[in-house]
Amino acid sequence: MTLNKIRTIDVFGVPTDLGANMRGTNMGPAAVRIAGLKRKILDLDYTVVDQGDIKVPVREEISPDDTKQNYLETIRDVCRDLSDKVFESHQRGNLPLVLGGDHSLAIGSIAGSSRYHQSNNNKLGVIWVDAHADLNNPISSPSGNIHGMPLAILLGDGDKRLTEVATAGNKVLKPEQVTIIGLRNIDGKEKELLKNSGVNYYTMRSIDEKGMYTIMTEILSEMTKKMSAIHLSFDIDGIDPLFAPGVSTPVSGGISYREAHLALEMIADTKLLRSAEFVELNPIQDQAHKTAELTVELIQSALGKSIV
Ligand SMILES: [Mn+2]
Numbered sequence: 606m607t608l609n610k611i612r613t614i615d616v617f618g619v620p621t622d623l624g625a626n627m628r629g630t631n632m633g634p635a636a637v638r639i640a641g642l643k644r645k646i647l648d649l650d651y652t653v654v655d656q657g658d659i660k661v662p663v664r665e666e667i668s669p670d671d672t673k674q675n676y677l678e679t680i681r682d683v684c685r686d687l688s689d690k691v692f693e694s695h696q697r698g699n700l701p702l703v704l705g706g707d708h709s710l711a712i713g714s715i716a717g718s719s720r721y722h723q724s725n726n727n728k729l730g731v732i733w734v735d736a737h738a739d740l741n742n743p744i745s746s747p748s749g750n751i752h753g754m755p756l757a758i759l760l761g762d763g764d765k766r767l768t769e770v771a772t773a774g775n776k777v778l779k780p781e782q783v784t785i786i787g788l789r790n791i792d793g794k795e796k797e798l799l800k801n802s803g804v805n806y807y808t809m810r811s812i813d814e815k816g817m818y819t820i821m822t823e824i825l826s827e828m829t830k831k832m833s834a835i836h837l838s839f840d841i842d843g844i845d846p847l848f849a850p851g852v853s854t855p856v857s858g859g860i861s862y863r864e865a866h867l868a869l870e871m872i873a874d875t876k877l878l879r880s881a882e883f884v885e886l887n888p889i890q891d892q893a894h895k896t897a898e899l900t901v902e903l904i905q906s907a908l909g910k911s912i913v
Pocket residue numbers: 708735737739752840
């Protein structure tokens with residue numbers, strides 16, 4: 606099946622911070638909307654349908670049992686719901702754009718995209734921009750926070766209740782489908798998990814050595830050869846905190862403002878982007894809305910905004 610040109614963007618907010626210790630990413634979707642998301646996507650000549658927010662229970666009302674297990678069952682329910690909505694958006698021929706929320710939501714969004722592409726025999730490549738590898742499992746994780754585990758879960762490593770949502774009755778994501786960019790903070794045990802995972806990855810050191818242009822050329826020439834659709838999972842903490850202070854887990858030495866735009870413009874040039882999430886924006890940590898505005902600009906670049 607050939608993929609048609611995308612005309613309509615479906616926006617979904619996932620106001621959750623249940624995957625993290627730090628509160629606040631639940632306000633991310635509102636901050637991105639306030640920064641003018643819809644108007645700025647309309648400027649790029651798409652139709653935009655804001656589908657509103659996925660329902661996420663408030664932390665204070667979640668049962669003590671689920672609180673003790675880092676909200677695992679609540680996160681499962683949210684991800685299941687998101688997975689269905691993302692799947693339906695693809696079926697309508699639209700591009701689901703998911704606003705986080707912490708990165709645990711990627712379990713649901715990628716499950717939905719993966720299910721759609723598998724049922725249409727499209728090969729899906731995933732580009733994961735992040736300071737962290739998000740490859741922890743319940744044994745390796747120092748904190749137990751689920752936002753440190755979504756990529757592991759999508760690859761089939763993790764609590765069964767979540768890996769079942771991730772696969773959504775289909776085959777699990779294969780490591781060769783995934784490329785991580787921007788790594789610079791990996792927990793002790795997670796280093797081995799990353800090296801043994803089989804995913805492609807580019808640390809900040811390789812960005813320093815080769816430059817973002819060379820790296821993205823490498824990644825995208827492989828993806829355009831092997832894949833027929835790209836999903837972008839963009840953790841805002843991949844960007845240097847100088848430009849993106851409004852995240853829950855800032856790590857200095859990250860991707861610069863221009864490097865981020867270049868990477869996204871190059872992804873847009875492939876015309877293969879079919880779904881995306883922008884996650885971990887934390888308005889409590891932000892400075893005068895700077896990171897929310899940056900997020901909207903990054904979304905514009907990913908959707909094809911060019912300087913000329
Ligand atoms: Mn992440």
